[in-house]
Every structure is written in C-alpha cells, then in structure tokens.
Amino acid sequence: MVAAARKRVQDTVNNYGFMQLNKSFVSADDVAKRAGVSRSAVSRTFTPGASVSEETRQRVMEAAQALGYHVNQLARGLMRSESGIVCLVVSEMDTPYRARLVRALTHELQTAGKIAMLINTDRSDGSVDTALRQTLHYRADASILLSGLPDKAITRLCLNSGQRIVLINRDDDIEGPFRINLDDGQAARVAVSAFLRAGCRHLAFANSDVGTPSLMARERGFIAAAAEFGLEVRVVRHGNTVYESGRKIAQTLFTEAVQPDAVFCVNDLMAFGLMDGARYDFGLNIPEDLCIVGFDDIEQSSWTSYNLTTFSQPVDEIVKSSVAWLQSDATAGRVRPANLHAPLIWRKTIRNKL
C-alpha cells in the first residue's frame, strides 16, 4: 500500500518532468541506463575488489553522482547475508559509563563501516532474550551486550545464525561469545594497599544487590586482599548502582557502632552518593576522616566537588578490541576472553599518609 502510494507519487513527478531528482529512490538500474552499461557493472563498481575496467567505472560513478545513487543496504544485506548492522543491547543507557561506552562503540563501528542498532532492554518484560531475538529479525552481523546476560539457548541460536556476540563486563562461562572483562581482582588489591598506606584500618565495601558478575568479582577480590592483611571487610549491598544507593549505604555504615574509615564503592555513582551522605548527613571530612575509592572514572569524578580517586575503565581498549574481534576471522567455538587492566586514577579522596 505504501509502496503503491510512493510509486504513484514518483510517476506523477516524472510526468511533470522533474526526473530523477525527485524520484523516491534511484536504483542501480537507473544508473546503469544512464551510464549505458549493464546493471552488473554498476553493482561491481560499488563492490570493492570486483572486476570493472577503469573506464566503465568512471562512467558509472559519474552517473551515480548525477542521480544521487547509493546502494540500498537492505537489498545488499539480503544478498550478502551480511547486513553491516551491529546491535548494541543495553539498559539504563543514560548512566554515565554506559553512555560513554555507547558513544565510543558507535563511533568505532562507524569507522569500521558498520552501523549500530540500539536495543533498549529497560522494560522488564522480555528483557535480553527478546532483544537478542530482535537482532535476528534485522539479520545483524553481531550483537554487543552491555547489560543483561542472555539465555544459553538464545545465545546458541544467534551463534548458529552466524551472528557474533560480545559480552562486556558480563563475565560468565557461556562459550561462543567474546568476553571482555577487567582485572577486578587486581584492582581490589590495589585499593586495599592504597587504603592501608593511608592508614585506614576499618574497610568497607559498598555494592549494589544486583549481583552482576564483575561487581561480585570486585567484592570478592577486595575481601580476599584485605584478608591477607588480617582485616575484615564490612560489606553493604543495596539497590542499584546509583547515587541514591550510595546515599543509603552511608546511612547504614555511619550509624553503626564501629564506623569505616575507608570504603571501596563498586562504581562512581555510588561513591558520590556515599560522599554526599558522609559529608552532609554526618559531617565527615574526606579524605581526613574517610577515604573513598570508586570505579569507572566517569566524567563527574574529576569535578571539584568530588575529585574522586577511582579506577579507570579502559573504554578505548574495550571498544577497539570488541570491534577488532568482530572483524577478525571467526574462530568459532571457545574464544579466549580479553582481560583488561583498570588503572587507579589518583585524585583527592584517599589521603597520602596518615
């Protein structure tokens, strides 16, 4: 129906003599006709590595230019079984870290000649599995998951459809997808030793209760590292990894009998909440009374009001290695996960010496 309507418009327009300029879409056929060659010729002109003589190539390009032709990626995708589409499935994408990742990913994908489709898994219903199935509808070449963890069945379905999957910070022992993780254990160790050097003795860990693998890895790592020095860790888990949760955790921690003098927050947002809670609800000074370290190094961490010492997500590396893997030859089956290092960015929330 729509197509019919469009067709009609086009014809009318043509009758009025405005020709190609106003035609809905110019096809390879049109270009071929104008250039006086076969349609294959124009198709080959736009296919890197195909056999076309320089002369016809010129002719085709000229005609294409004049008509404003560009290949229809939908049709090309249909033939090639390679749509050039990469799906980014992500929830709560306005979270600073996620937003930065999405920005960097889309950019990198574009420079690699791919295009990003954004799938929002905010609504609770179908969540990730539905989203992943959706990626199949559009024959996406690959999916990159920033949040959620897919069911094994659906993962296999995607892989069998020739799709590649990248999991960022979602470690799990699913095989097939490329997994990118941070060395959370190492970061935790660095945090502990930084706290100790600052003279802290009462360590706490502020986590969310969603229990994402990488968050749990940080928690375990921190507890283990502290144990090596004979220290116990007060762990508080609450809500999501957002400001409010940090605030809430401050309420819990600073109304207890023995209060921490150092807190590792599982991400920066929670650290900000915790800092504001400590400062404004309990009058604590940071870093004199309380040392804090966060994770992600989002932009706000460098704002003077917070000046948060935090671990930096190597966004560039994450993005580069993801896209590189997408373009590499499919070594189907088990894929070696990437393990990236998150360096500590020193600012002002851990004191230098006691």
Place this chain on the structure above:
Amino acid sequence: MVAAARKRVQDTVNNYGFMQLNKSFVSADDVAKRAGVSRSAVSRTFTPGASVSEETRQRVMEAAQALGYHVNQLARGLMRSESGIVCLVVSEMDTPYRARLVRALTHELQTAGKIAMLINTDRSDGSVDTALRQTLHYRADASILLSGLPDKAITRLCLNSGQRIVLINRDDDIEGPFRINLDDGQAARVAVSAFLRAGCRHLAFANSDVGTPSLMARERGFIAAAAEFGLEVRVVRHGNTVYESGRKIAQTLFTEAVQPDAVFCVNDLMAFGLMDGARYDFGLNIPEDLCIVGFDDIEQSSWTSYNLTTFSQPVDEIVKSSVAWLQSDATAGRVRPANLHAPLIWRKTIRNKL
C-alpha cells in the same frame, strides 16, 4: 561468498539430519512446506490485517514456532519500502541530557514497533549531512536529530525519499521537518523574576559560544526580560556546554570589578562548573552570595553537592510527541512546530528572600 559458505554448511547439516534447528535461517518457504500451505499464506499470517482463515493461520503459526521462524525485516523492508528503522543522529551522546533523551527515544520507538539506529556525528568531517545520507542507505523511515543542523539540500533529499525528520531543540526555519522546541523565552522570564525576588541586582548569563538556536533564544530572552526591569546582563560565552566552560566563566566573572550575584547558566553542566569555580576558587557561598539557575534538570542536579535550581526538560513530552508525529499521517509541507513548557524545579541555588 559468505552466502555460499553458509549454504554449504546448511546442506551438510541437513544431510546429517539435524534439520531446521541448526539451519542458518529458516525462511517463509520452509514454514510453508512444513505447514502444507503456500508461501503467501505464511506471509499473510505475519501481516496484520491480511486475509487468512483461522485454520491455516494456526497451522502456520505452529510450524513457525517449531522451526523458530521470524520474518526477515530486511526483505520485508525491501518490499514495503518501510524498514521500521528510525535513525537517531546525535553527537556527544554521553552528555547527560542527550543520553537521557536517547534512552527515552529508543524505548518509545520500540514500544511503537520501530527500531533505533544510532548515528554518531562526533567526528568533524562529514558531520550531519553525511549521517543523514547514511540514513538513506538503510532506507530509514525517519530521522530524529538531536544535534547539528542539516543542510537544506540534504533535508529535501530525505523528505523526497519519503523520510520524515524530527528536529529536537534545533529550531531553525527549515520547512518539512517536525520541530520540537521549548519556550525558552518564558523560561528566561521566570528566571529573571526568581532572581529579582531573591534580591539579586547584578545578573549574568553564562553561555557557550557554539550558538545553537535554542541556547541563543535563552540568552536573548534573559536579556529582554531583565531589560524590562531596567537591568543589564553581563553575558559571557565560552567553549562548549560543559563543566569546564562553566569553570572558566567563573574565572572571568569573579575577577571583574563588579561581580554578579545571579547567573543563569545555559545548561546544568555549565552551572556545576560555575558553582565549583565560585565555591572553591572564590570562596563564595551559594545561594547566600550567589544565586544560580541552570537548564535541563539532569540527574546530577538533584545531588546534594549541587542541589541546583533548574529548568526541567520535558523529556517525556518530547519523546511522546516525536514518536506520535512519526506515526501520524503525513501532512507533508509545512508542519506546525511543538512548543513545550520547561518548568522551573526549585532546589537550593536561589535563596528565598534577600
């Protein structure tokens, strides 16, 4: 080549008897064969409003279920000239306000049965025009521009291709696109009267020097509203609409002979920078020494360290009206722009009385 390889795999698999489960993609043909009907029947089953008897419909659905079939949107898009794709073209999408908008838009589009393609215009080269042309490659049904302003020629090209365009906060007199704007003038007037009620007499306006239409509208509105009360406005423009620029502007403003006691910041990020500058570089107290109002009401504005009084972007309304218009009947030609109201959210950066 890829297609050929896939075909080969499929055949092998079939020979081994694993059948459909492992086949790359199951097509409508497969379903038809299994259900014992024609391919048109299955196509009609998945086309709302098409004529199929309840019985065959059931049979088809069953077969589809068993085989894991879902229509290929690429192929459907090819036929229907309606891909279901909506392009979001945006730069610096990790900016809190933009990120929120992108999140809300993708969500709303999905519930409307569309899917979002994200086009990043960060890199300076082609910018918006290239991006918009890219949307044509994928035969997007529509494009929503959150940043940048397209050339008229390319706009017309998109419109002629049957694409619809939405401009958010990018007012300009381009005709054809649906434009959504805020009532910046009204907001500016509200800001002035709030400052006056607080006893402020030295107004300043902190703007970026990129000169986006909506930002300039706020500036003009503020100056005009102040003039009605016989007050002059010290305008400072610097850099981008980011934290650092606000910081820089603080340096400028508070080293001058006559210092402002009220600043309207063109967005929240700049307001934060200005606040931090005022507080930490100049020891000013907010709101006692200095009143501040921002724009956007991003999440950070409610954080205790800032507690910024600011104008709220009606994100929900923006998103809803955008998507609604996309689905409405094309009233081609001049489209009446939407003019939305941005209410002031009172927090703690404007004092109540003198």
Place this chain on the structure above:
DNA sequence: GAAACTTTTGCACGCGCTTGCAAAAAAGCG
C-alpha cells in the same frame, strides 16, 4: 596475424519477502 591467454561484460538466477489478480472454496439465499 593467428593462437593462447587474461580481463571485462552481460545475462539470468536467486536472496526472502509482499501483494494484485484470478481461481477455488466457503458461505449466504431464495
């Protein structure tokens, strides 16, 4: 200049789907 190459070109088929059209089946009616 003819034979043996190599490169370029056009044809025709197919990717997976929608849809107008006419035939077939079902339903309504006196």
Place this chain on the structure above:
DNA sequence: CGCTTTTTTGCAAGCGCGTGCAAAAGTTTC
C-alpha cells in the same frame, strides 16, 4: 439444490541487489 456473493488461496511478478557462468573484448606471444 443452484446461484450469487464473500472469503481464502496460490500463482507469479517484483523490491534492489550480488555473482557464477559463458560470451565478448582486449593482451600477449611467437
């Protein structure tokens, strides 16, 4: 039950493109 009207169905064409194949054109070689 026969006839008309409505609904359902299959056929076939076509959306815009890529690509194997064989014919055509161009190059080299002796």
